[in-house]
Amino acid sequence: MDNGTDALNSFVQSEYKYGFVTDVEVDAVAPGLNEDVIRLISRKKQEPEFLLEWRLKAYRHWLTMKEPTWPNVKYPPINYQDIVYYSAPKKSGEGPKNLSEVDPKILETYNKLGIPLHEQERLAGVAVDAVFDSVSVATTFRGKLSELGIIFCSFSEAVQHHPDLIKKYLGSVVPYTDNFFTALNSAVFSDGSFCYIPKGVRCPMELSTYFRINAANTGQFERTLIVAEDGSTVSYLEGCTAPMRDNNQLHAAVVELLALDNANIKYSTVQNWYPGDAEGKGGIFNFVTKRGLAKGINSKISWTQVETGSAITWKYPSVVLLGENSIGEFYSVALTNHYQQADTGTKMIHVGRNTRSTIVSKGISAGRGQNSYRGLVRVQKSAVGARNFSQCDSLLLGDKCGAHTFPYIEVRNPTARVEHEASTSRIGEDQIFYCNQRGLPTQDAVNMIVNGYCKEVFKQLPMEFAVEAQKLLGVSLEGSVG
Amino acid sequence: MLEIKNLMAKVEGKNILKGINLRVKPGEVHAIMGPNGSGKSTLASVLVGRSAYEITGGEVLFEGKDLLALKAEERARAGVFLAFQYPVEIPGVNCTYFLKMALNEIRKSRGLEPLDAVDFLALMKEKMKYLELSESLLSRAVNEGFSGGEKKRNEVFQMAILDPKLAILDETDSGLDIDALKVVAEGVNRLKRPDNAQIVITHYQRLLDYIVPDFVHVLYNGRIVKSGGKDLALELEERGYDWIISAVSEAAPN
Ligand SMILES: Nc1ncnc2c1ncn2[C@@H]1O[C@H](COP(=O)(O)OP(=O)(O)OP(=O)(O)O)[C@@H](O)[C@H]1O
Ligand SMILES: [Mg+2]
8 A cells, every 4th residue: 555545544633722721610410310309400490390290201211211322333231320411610500691791711712712702792793602511601782683583592581581482382393202312302402502593583693503522421402492483583503512521421512493484493403422532442423313304384494414423423413304395405514534423314304295305415524533424204195296306415534434325215105206315435646746746745635525525515614614614624634644 | 967877766665767877968859659558657757756656776867966855846947847747637726826826936046036917927928829728728727627638738838937947748639630739849849959959758659750859769668778869759650669679678678
């Protein structure tokens, strides 16, 4: 084998830029899970009775369930009694009312992450709900949004101020019984974001949540719920990072989206959880359930994800296409390097007439990374005239990584049209050399080729995040080449 | 400008170059001819730093500096350009974008400001004319789905933009129709200056009607076995290689 291929094989660890730890006093419960812990969480959050009941039902259901083993990933057993289920920065009495009351250390963390909240407030365009471990620290832009009747706040606040909405919609798209991790999340979730767009309102800015896991041994179990009423439009962005730690941390989130008649929800994720080191030590277990219900006629739900982090990723953002003419989209870039494993994809469930879905999945494997695409397209009997187009591409860097595709197609209506295309390619030494010969270093050549390959997905991201995603991909592939 | 001394190289354990000597001065055009498999492309690859080839002896000086000590991209930035015999396709990477990146990388290494999109497009438009290259071709991915001739033209187009000191053209004429050959050859001639040099690898005298070499070398079995003026190419066209090869074999049985 020649050096060029060696170079590709030997992508090594680049420093994980976001791996610092913030030293703040925390208010945490002891590790372990039982009904008392759940009651304690609920009490700390001063939750209404219905929510505690819901949590307990979820917990009891969870006890009857088994962790799924079907994903194409390998990891040591998780001891659920070792996890801390609640951790929050300690606050003196009342919670922060505005940014000036937020612990400066936390604000500094966000600055390091590149999202200065002060800056954010001034810069038009992005409203940030920042989740630091289990509580939402600050939500910017709230005032401006509330003038339009838009509710954008932490989940805990929504529980306090809009319990009727929470009661109505919580679990309506992803019931706690859905799977092992949704049951766990439903029992112990501590915070997250809530977003409600009233009838006919077009949200004037990108809404954004920035998640960060700080405390050691903390599981982050956030819940996001977005409800778009008739004729409303919203674009939401979620970004994630976590400090470097040697042990694995569990992240089991639930995201529910609900789009009513003519509503449009665009949900973009740039996920950069700590992937573990070059030897595969540490890193986040990212076991997430994301589902959208396109309930209304002509409604549309679009998922875009750029996944470069986590030791193990297990997620399938899905759309249930219930409303006539509703549209579901899934655009994904998933990168696995070193010992990262990803089993990700989507589900498009066509129920209504003339429903349409598009799937574009771009998997990138480098190092010893293992990347699986798992996608389900189901056309139910009722879905007359349903259409799906799926394109699943895999790109390999080096010869120690792997790409796998598991497409499942179930069509129960003869008028449906389902198309599936797949390809696997490898960045060749000859392509890299061609770039070298034109003056480009190998690293830039790899980035250029990878970015070219992902273009279709990046195009779906809001402009500033597309640039971010591109950089992230570059950093994630950075290493020893050349 | 370029001085190759007793250069030896092997690939996959097989000796391919067995002692090449060649001097190229600024302003010169050298043609390298020779039967298939004699090592012409290997020589080109070694000069531009392809890592599959192992240097087993000799040295190469480029403008007095040890060329073989440089990485492939450093050689490119120093001004060594290869128009590939088989240009590869790079799906997803736009031609124009690619070339702009390359040019700016080279400019950066020379302490020049990067060209912005406007200046770059102007430069492109100017060079495009000479090579009769269509704009639509350049809006596609690098070489992807290009015809054989289009790939070759694109190579020379890149050469025109990057403006190398030493350009090596490996069978740039193969795959070109007669008209395209003229266009490309004229394009190459236009790039010729007293301060740069070209090494043209070809099988056909035809190309040398347009790109007139100062020297012609015959490469056979890893060595330059005969050198001459442009008339040597005419003689080869007429008589083939046998007479040279048999003379060599008699002198030094291999
Ligand atoms: N990567 C490689 N692996 C194995 N053998 C190689 C490799 N590259 C070149 N060779 C061998 O080296 C010899 C010289 O090849 P080279 O491509 O340099 O010839 P050439 O003179 O350019 O021929 P042509 O006129 O056909 O282009 C051939 O026998 C070829 O098979
Ligand atoms: Mg050749």
